[in-house]
Amino acid sequence: MEQLQHLSASFANAVWGTPLVLLLLGGGLFFAIYSRFMPYRHFGHAFGIMLGRHDTPDQPGELSHAQALAAALSGTMGLGNISGVALAIVAGGPGAVFWMWMSALVGIATKFFTCTLGVMYRGKDSEGKLQGGPMYIIREALPRGFYPLAILFSLAGLVGTLPIFQANQLTALVRENLFPGGEPLLTSFLIGCAMAAVVALVIFGGLQRVAKVAIALLPIMVITYLAMTLYLLLLHYAQVPGLLASIVTDAFNPQAVGGGLLGVILIGVSRGAFSNEAGVGTEVMAHGAAKTNEPIREGLVAMMGPVADTLIVCTCTALVILLAGTWTDPGDLTGITLTANAFRADLGTLGVGLLLFVTLILASTTMFTMWYYGAKCFGFLFGARLQHYYRWFFVLAVVFGASVSIDVVFNLISGSYGLMAIPTMLATLMLAGRVKAAAKEYFHRHPY
Structure with a gap:
């Protein structure tokens, strides 16, 4: 097992090096500046689209704007927001949270560009479906x-979208x-x-069932989790300014935990990308x-x-963990168990019970959506007619x-997430001009 841990760590470290961090942070900053911060100026319109004011049910596709966002959030708003934040803080200290914030801020522009292209350049699979x-x-x-980049993304996606992380962390919390x-x-x-039985029950119903389940469960989870964290922050409100200050100062500390300044940046950006x-x-x-x-409408919804994922939920988790203080000497606590211990410190058994409830929803909805992502990668590589076999493999995983x-x-x-980012970002950078032109034309037709 030690050898396996060493190999997996070497793989992740090799992928998440300085070049990939520059690609993600630098690319996102480029998209923001290149668009003259256009996505950031249209959150009101984006919210209106999400509420269904511009839905077009007769047009091609499977999901409404709200369902698409719910399906995407059920994949992104997962255990990375709870256990991933704990792992980031233990590895890189409070400063890692700052670089998670930075990845989210530039990620707004990145998501606008990438998801606009996702609708702009849809293609048909081997069965003729869009x-x-x-x-x-x-x-x-x-x-x-450039076709090998599509193959690289799909191969990395087969591994990166497996439900093993969610299953692992939910099992740890339930068992302990x-x-x-x-x-x-x-x-x-x-x-x-x-868990496999529950996942099978949902994913065998297809993407529509996944989206409906996500829309029903995600608001309950967000409200419960925010209520828990806000209660703790209000209980210790005097300490919150100092914790926020430590996040910022440690982000630029040359002697910071996790290998100094560069190490903290690498940890924060990689965990941020894993989260959002x-x-x-x-x-x-x-x-x-x-x-x-x-396409512009869907890009606005996606941004x-x-x-929601990193700037709100991850920040709540980070502050709760920093309040507890156990991250400096976690002992046998890792990931989700460290977060659970932080909630137990003030809320006792009730806190752990509520966290278990939230984690159950997070892990479940993420696994539902990850099946869809993995199935699409599988279908691209081996043919859409074979996609139904992937369900069984996913359930066993x-x-x-x-x-x-x-x-x-x-x-x-x-590591697999990092490999997926390479073709995604390279393609988006090459096609950024087409997104900018489409946005200019869209807002000329729809001046908001």
Whole structure:
């Protein structure tokens, strides 16, 4: 197992090096400046689109704007917001949170550009059905010589969208709080089987069922989680300004935890990308299924994701963990268990119970959406007619993920996310001019 952990860590570190961080942060900053910060000036219109004021149910696609955002958020707003933040703070200290914020701020522009292209360059799969995603953008909009980038994205997507991280962290929380005296491997296996049954029940109903479940569950989860965290922050309101200050100062500390300034930046950006997926390309597949012939509208809806995901939910998690103070000496606590311990400090058993409820929703909705992403990658590589076989593989992966090491799981998924970002960002940078032109034409027709 030690060898496997070492190999997985080497893989993740090799992918998440300085070049990829520059590609994501630099690319997002380029999109913001190149568009003259246009996406940031239209949040009101984006909110109106999300509320259904501009829905066009007779146009091509599978989902309404709100359903597409819910499906995308159910993938991005997952355990990265809870356990991923804990892992980031333990590895890089409070400063890692600042660089998560930066990845989200530039990620707003990145999501606008990538998801606009996801609708602008939809392509047909082997069964003639309209599909969106970075692999279709590359195939439809770029010269044939760039086709290997589409293959790279799809291969990395098959691994990066596996549900093993979600299954692992949910199992850890359930096992340690509901079955603390059970035999770990057997308990994990049984929990994994139960999760697999629930996942199968939803994903065998297709994307429409996934979106409906996400729309029903996500608001409940967000309200519950924000209520928990706001209560704790109000309880310790005097400490909050100091914690926010430590996040900013540690972000530029040459002696910061995690390898100094560069190390903190790498940790923060990689965890931020794992959380909000801006530039990774998974969200493009969900928004590419929207029922619209107006690509700009879907780009505007998509850009709200990093705000809700990282700037709000991840910040709440970070402040709760920093308040508890256990991140400096976590001991055997890792990921979700460190976050649970932070809530237990003030809310006791109730806090852990509420976190278990939130985690159950987060993990479940994320796994539902990840199936859709993985199936699209599988269909692109091997043919859409074989996609139904992927469901069975995905369900088995839930059981597998419940029983393996958190370090191996996180490194494998994180590294694969990094590989997915390379073709997504390169293609978007090459096609940025077409998005800018489309946005100019759209706002000329619809002056808001």
